[in-house]
Amino acid sequence: MHVDRFDPTPLYMQVAHQLREQIQEGKLKPRDPLPSEATMVADYGIARETARRAIALLRDEGLVVTLPQRGTFVAPTSDT
Numbered sequence: 001m002h003v004d005r006f007d008p009t010p011l012y013m014q015v016a017h018q019l020r021e022q023i024q025e026g027k028l029k030p031r032d033p034l035p036s037e038a039t040m041v042a043d044y045g046i047a048r049e050t051a052r053r054a055i056a057l058l059r060d061e062g063l064v065v066t067l068p069q070r071g072t073f074v075a076p077t078s079d080t
Helices: 011-024 037-044 048-060
Strands: 064-067 071-074
Touching: 011 037, 011 048, 037 048, 048 064
Parallel strands: none
Antiparallel strands: 064 071
16 A cells, blocks of 8 residues: 655545545445554554544545444445
8 A cells, every 4th residue: 555745635535545446446345344543554654643534534425434442344335
């Protein structure tokens, strides 16, 4: 996974974009867990707050749900 630090797009939006693409392409299916904040920090080389903002953006779009103490998952569709 990669972010472009020279791109004027904020890092959290770049991370959210990559996760959104994985969801839309079916690489992450409904009810699949998203990478943890710690994993995103390690994989993307970003701050934990950046990972949180990316997840919050996807949650606001209705693509993911966060369950306390369990993690963040791709939102189920109406047929799952």
